[in-house]
C-alpha cells in the first residue's frame with residue numbers, strides 16, 4: 306500500500322506552533338493512535354465510550370479528517386481485533402457502528418447538500434432562535450455556570466478535540482437551553498476542532514438541534530446536571546477542566562449553586578466571582594425551548 310512507505314514528519318517537525326494538547330499530525334501518529342486503541346481499548350469500548358474522564362476512544366478523527374488515516378485501515382484493524390476478542394466482540398462491533406455514522410453523514414451531505422446551510426427538516430426552518438451575544442460568548446468560553454458544559458468547552462479550547470458525549474451535551478445546551486441557532490455552534494466547532502468535518506459536524510449539530518435526519522425529537526432536552534451525574538459521577542472530568550471547582554465534593558460539583566454555603570466556602574468557591582451562577586435555569590429554559598420548537602414544528606412529535 307502506498308501509505309505504508311510514506312514517513313510523514315509531524316507538524317511540530319515543520320516548526321508549526323500548536324496548542325498544548327493539540328493532536329500531533331502525521332501518518333506515524335495516526336497509525337500509532339489506531340494501533341494503541343485496537344490493542345488496549347477497543348475491547349471495552351462499548352462500556353467505556355461514554356465516560357469522558359476515561360481516555361477510552363480512539364482519537365482517530367483528526368487523522369480521518371486530514372487523510373493521514375483511511376477508513377479501510379480502521380476497519381481492517383478492527384476486524385483483527387475482533388478475531389482477538391472473539392469471546393466478547395461487543396466493543397469492536399460498537400466501534401465499527403460508530404465509523405458507520407461518519408459514512409452516513411457523508412452520504413447525507415452528498416445527496417442533500419442544502420443541509421450545509423439549512424435544516425434538513427423543512428419544519429425546523431421557523432424555529433425562533435434567540436440573538437444573545439453574551440450567552441453565546443459565555444458558552445464559547447466555558448462560563449455557563451453548568452460545570453459539565455463548561456468542562457467540555459474548555460477541553461475543546463485547550464486540545465482541539467472534545468469527547469462525543471460532551472459534544473452532544475454542549476450542542477443541546479446551546480440550541481435548547483440558550484435557544485441559539487445551531488449554525489452558530491457549528492461554525493464555532495468548525496474553527497476550534499482539529500477533526501472539523503463538514504458532514505459529521507453538521508450531522509452532529511442537526512441531531513442535537515432536532516433539525517436533522519435522525520434527529521432527537523425536539524421535546525427531548527438534555528438536562529446538563531443529569532448528564533453530568535450519569536456520565537461523570539465522581540466529577541473527575543469536571544475537576545480536570547474546571548479547576549476552580551476541584552475541591553468540591555462528588556455531589557456538589559455537578560450543580561454548585563445547590564451546595565450549602567459552608568460547602569462552597571470550604572472549597573474556596575464564591576459563586577458569581579470564582580465561578581459563575583448558571584446563565585439560565587434549566588427547567589425554565591426547557592419549557593421555553595419546547596414552546597419555541599412547537600411554534601415551528603406544529604404539534605408534530607414525529608421527526
Ligand SMILES: Cc1cc2nc3c(=O)[nH]c(=O)nc-3n(C[C@H](O)[C@H](O)[C@H](O)COP(=O)(O)OP(=O)(O)OC[C@H]3O[C@@H](n4cnc5c(N)ncnc54)[C@H](O)[C@@H]3O)c2cc1C
Pocket residue numbers: 354362363364365366367369370403404405406407408410467468469472473476494498500501502503505506507508509510513
Ligand atoms: C455536535 C457534534 C459535532 C461533531 N463534529 C464532528 C466533526 O466535526 N468531525 C468528526 O469527525 N466528528 C464529529 N462529531 C462526531 C464525534 O463526536 C467524533 O467523531 C468523535 O468524538 C471523535 O473522537 P474519536 O476519534 O475518539 O471517536 P471514536 O469514538 O473512537 O469513534 C471512531 C470514529 O467513528 C466516527 N464517529 C464516531 N461517532 C460519530 C458520530 N456521532 N458522527 C460521525 N462520525 C462518528 C469518527 O470518525 C471517529 O473518529 C460530532 C458530534 C457531535 C454531537
